[in-house]
Structure formats: structure tokens, C-alpha cells
Amino acid sequence: MATQTVDILIVGGGPTGLGAASRLTQLKKDDWLLVDAFSEAGGLACTDLTSEGFLFDMGGHVIFSHYDYFDQLIEAAVGSGEEYWATHQRVSYVWMRNTWVPYPFQNNICSLPLDDQVACINGLIDAKVANAVAKNPPKDFDEWILRVMGEGIANIFMRPYNFKVWAVPTTKMQCTWLGERVATANVSKVVENVLRNKTESGWGPNAVFRFPQEGGTGAIWTKVADLLPKDKQKYNMKMISLNPKTKQATFLDGSVIQYNKLLSTIPLDITLTWLGRKDLADRLTFSSSHIVGLGLRGSSPHGDKCWMYYPECDCPFYRCTVFSHYAKKNAPPDDKELPTIRLGDLSLPVPDAGVAKKGPYWSLMFEISESKEFKPVNYDTIVEETIQGAINTNMITSTDEIVSVYYRRLEHGYPTPSLERDGVLSEALPWLRKQDIWSRGRFGSYKYEVANQDHSCMIGVEAVDNILFGTKEFTLQFPSLTNEGGSKNTDLVFAL
Helix, strand or coil, X not given: CCCEEEEEEEECCCHHHHHHXXXXXXXXXXXXXXXXXXXCCCXXXXXXXXXXXXXXXXXXXXXXXXEHHHHHHHHHHHCCCCCCEEEEECCEEEEECCEEEECCHHHCHHHCCHHHHHHHHHHHHHHHHHHHHCCCCCXXXXXXXXXXXXXXXXXXXXXXXXXXXXXXXXXXXXXXXXXXXXXXXXXXXXXXXXXXXXXCCCCCCCCEEEEECCCHHHHHHHHHHHHCCHHHEECCCCEXXXXXXXXXXXXXXXXXXXXXXXXXXXXXXXXXXXXXXXXXXXXXXXXXXXXXXXXXXXXXXXXXXXXXXXXXXXXXXXXXXXXXXXXXXXXXXXXXXXXXXXXXXXXXCCCCCCCEECCCEEEEEEEEEEECCCECCCCCCHHHHHHHHHHHCCCCXXXXXXXXXXXXXXXXXXXXXXXXXXXXXXXXXXXXXXCCEEECCCCCCCCHHHCXXXXXXXXXXXXXXXXXXXXXXXXXXXXXXXXXXXXXXXXXXXXX
């Protein structure tokens, strides 16, 4: 098989790879190629369609942006206005003590039982005093939680919830990644809210978000790919080895691509292992994700709820999204006839078993984390555990009609901001860069704090500018400034 030669090879057709390709196209560069192991663009931002017609994303993806370029790119691909985008006010809750506590939890402890309120307030007061006299920054995420929120909130919510999300203890995570990801607690405001029995829910950059009217999150990226030259994209191309000395990438089908510069979104731990640096790869930590989707007959009983959080042990999932709320076309049309495959309680008989009936329909999407060391998951039972957890947490009832069940496991789900991460990155990324390899993206550069879709896309854009012009990669190098105050970067614009 003949070896193909390109100046810039992009491996990965997710937001980072497509961001890079969009920038090369905008700059009218033509000696490049994008390859991806899957059959279409999207990467971890893809969307699956069940045989019954329900859409499910690979997690709780929504659109909110720190960049004009990103906004302009996705609107050029998808369209602009309410015909193409649904806009939602975030309505989120924490399920705890058999009730709904408005998100963010730490601002709304007035919704808790009295004893929990007392424990949280006492902890906050103690933390404020202790933090005022602390001489050193927190050594890990757990210490940050204690200093900012105190023992009460730590034990009731932050520790158990974050273990369910990350599948590692908070003592094994650093705290430099936090920024806009975790709401802090204003002691005076918390106490006032308790006394006034007042809730607050407007915190964070995703308080208002967008979602495509059809096709799920994956449709954004397949449409971005459609903007780009077809002859510069190859799918079903899985890279299996890399030789930085000869600058050759080898693929599962036996093909070889010779490159000058490589922008890879393959997980950094995999790349480092290929290149003989398992010593670095083994110091990176990630969790796997299990996505479970339920398609149900009837109308959603959850009103305007968007997504909910679950710190307690009555369910395996840490987050549930009312996915049909995001867009009507995330579920089949009401007149589609589908049989009921089971009820919420599997032991109950199905009325009219095998008979296809009309909707309406609604759907729920659940996320479960896994780590081999701290939080194993039984693949054979996780779907049933999730359905039972949905009943336990009042997301569905035992008699709800389930017409579709979806399940997918992602080996690389979350890049963990572990205690060792920054030390590895400070050595690994420059080492690869000296070999003309730019390892970038959610797992390519392992920085969760800049791993949303807008961040990931712009990391690809900025990597191209670095390759071509030596421009500083602002998002990768300065995550806290990128996210500071919710401000939007207007330096770059997209136009073909």
C-alpha cells in the first residue's frame, strides 16, 4: 500500500480535530489531512440513535461558549436562530434526603433537614476561620473543600458526589482545575438564605445554554465536518502505531501516512505508551463512563428540569438528564407506534405485550463513572441497577412503560486532574512537541478544566496557529484566564 504524504496530519475528528481543520481551511492551507477511527465526525461529542428512534449523547453536553470563533463556526455549520437551536434556562437539582435541593447545593442548604443545615453552617464558619489563618494553599481537592465549605458540606455532599463523578477519592485530586467548575460558598449569603428560606440557582457559565433542535450534539460536529473539504477527511482509519523518528503513522488497514507535523487527539496515555514512555503514561489517571438511556411512553413528569445530581448510594449514576426536554426530536414523533419492552419493575407483566402503540415519548440519560482501582462497575448488571436507581430516585415509576434501552461504555470518559497530572504534562507535552507532535484535546492534553466543546475546539484552532506561526496557545496554557469571569474571547473570528 502506497504511503501518503501530508504536511499536517490531524488524528481525531472530534471538536479539537475539527477545530484545527476549520482553521486550516479558513487560512486556505491545502496540505493537510484529518483521519478518524470512526465512521463519521464527532469523537466523544457524537450522538447515537436507537432502533426505536431515540437520540442519546455521550454525556451531558450542552452549548455555552467562551469564544466568538466557536459560536461563528457552529452557527455556520448548523444555522442560527430558534429554528436550529433550543435555548434553555438551566433547571438543575441535587437529589438528597428524598427531596430536591436546587443546584448549586452549597448555596441552597436551606432545603435540607434542620440537623444538616446546622452541620453545614457550623462547618462553613469553622472553615472561614481556619482558612483565614492558613499559611499554605490546599494540598489537594479534599483540603480545598474543607477550607472553602467545611466538614458539613464535605461529608454530606462534596465528598460522596465527587467520588461518584471521578471514581477516585478527593484526596487524590489537585485543586488548580476548579475555576468556574465548582461553586464556592459565601458564608454570609448561605446563612441569609437559610434564615430567609431562600434558594439561589443562577450560578455558573451554563445557567443559560443552547442545544440543537435536531440530531443531538453529534449533529453539530458532522455539520462542521460538512463545511470542510471532503477530500481532506478520511474515516474508519484507526491509527495503531506512531514513529516520530520517521514521522510515519500506521493504520489498522495497513496504510501509512508520512507527515511533517502531527496534531493528535489520541489519549495522551496511549501515545506515551506507544512511544516508550509508560513511566509517564502510568502517572496519568482517567475514568471510564457508562451511558444508559431510557426511552419511555408518555409525557415527562419532570417539567423544566434539565439535569440532576445524585451524591447518595441509592443509585449508581451521578447525573441524570431529561434528554427529551432539550429538543423534541431527541425522541420519536408522537404518532410512531412502538411496543413496550418492559415496565420499570422488570417483575411486572407488560400490558398488551408485543403490541405497538403510539406515544408521546420522553427520555432520560444517565451517566455512571468507573475506575479499575477505586470504583469498579459490573457491566452485566449496570443497566438494571440504573433502572432500579431511577425508580429509587423518583425519576421513573415501577409501572412506567419503557420502549427503548440504550447502553454504551466509553473507556476514556473523564481525564482526572490528579495530583501528578501537571507534573506529567509539563514533561510530556514539550517532549512530544520537540518531535513535531502536538497532543491536544480533552484527552490529548488531559486538562479537564478546558475540555468542554468550545475549549476543545479552540485548542485545535490555537494549535494550528502555533504550528504555522508560533502563536501562544492561550486556552491550553492559561485555563484560569480563559474561564475567568465568564468573559468571551473575541480575538479570533471564523469565516470561510
